[in-house]
Amino acid sequence: MxxxxxxxxxxxxxxxxxxxxxxxxxxxxxxxxxxxxxxxxxxxxxxxxxxxxxxxPSRSFTSGGNLVICPADGKVVVIEETLEGEYFKDKRLQVSIFMSPVNVHINRNPISGVVKFFKYHPGKYLAAWNPKSSTENERTTVVVEHQNGTPVLFRQIAGALARRIVWYIKEGDTVTQNKEFGFIKFGSRVDIFLPLGTKVNLELNQVVKGGITVLAELA
Known part of the structure; x- marks a missing residue:
């Protein structure tokens, strides 16, 4: 380690x-x-x-062309259909992972592909489990297009303790699954937005490992 x-x-x-x-x-x-x-x-x-x-920590990563890998350590707090209003502006399947201060806070690319969209939003510091944190807290939004053409959106969200979001990517970058794309300090959350109908391999309150746990499978 x-x-x-x-x-x-x-x-x-x-x-x-x-x-x-x-x-x-x-x-x-x-x-x-x-x-x-x-x-x-x-x-x-x-x-x-x-x-x-x-x-x-040192890890043996899980990888796969059609697999979406968990981008962070933590606990699954949301699996639901919701309206994604920033980029897609339609209904998507949202999976949210809450990271407590005791989790590893490295954020990893869930898929390989090309960064089609990136934006940083300054904002509030509501508790990360608050539903409004996804749209009102300090956050970044990243959209990566998979090689099969499927776009996946993932969002770093600052929490009540997290006061700094760090990212290492920009629009146009080609990213590799499980490579670091960012870091959030002291408690936070990551949201992932997938196409409706995507097979999700997680359950609510499941503890997951970034770069290891399979989150979903793309069609």
């Missing part, structure tokens, strides 16, 4: 904060052993929490 590049700055700032805090406690409360040990323990837990959030 390695640490993702998006974590380098955050981890460095966390170490600096912990060092300054512990130095202050040692100087200001030198005689209060119990308080110093409490701060030591909390500092260690903070460091481990930040470190695990940016972990990048």
């Amino acid at each position: 390695t640490i993702h590049k998006e974590g380098y700055t955050t981890i460095a700032l966390s170490v600096l904060f912990i060092f300054v805090l512990n130095a202050f406690i040692d100087y200001r409360f030198a005689d209060m052993t119990w308080l110093k040990w409490l701060i030591y323990i909390l500092s260690f837990l903070l460091f481990i929490t930040v470190l695990q959030f940016f972990r990048n």
Whole structure:
């Protein structure tokens, strides 16, 4: 397991904060052993929490020409027909994956193809499980056209804790299934919009792994 590049700055700032805090406690409360040990323990837990959030575990990826692979770790919170109003402007099958702060937050391309549309939207920071987060929160929208001509839309959505969305793609790029397309920091959600009638291999509340779990099969 390695640490993702998006974590380098955050981890460095966390170490600096912990060092300054512990130095202050040692100087200001030198005689209060119990308080110093409490701060030591909390500092260690903070460091481990930040470190695990940016972990990048080694994985054996699942791939397939007609397979849609889960773009993120987390839990399936939505499987429903809905109106996608930004790009398709018609009904699509929506699958949403909620990522808690303890999940790996790397986002991976669910299919291979060409990026036909990309847009970043500034917005609010509603809780990621709120249905309005899909249209009101800070988010990106990506549409990749599969080699068979089927377009798949996927959307990074910031949550109540997530305050930065990172993406590595742009319109016109050719992307490869399971390669990283972005990262969301500290709690978030990814929505995927598929053509109606697509065979979905997931169930509500199922725990999934990005790059491993098969989300659906394209016709």
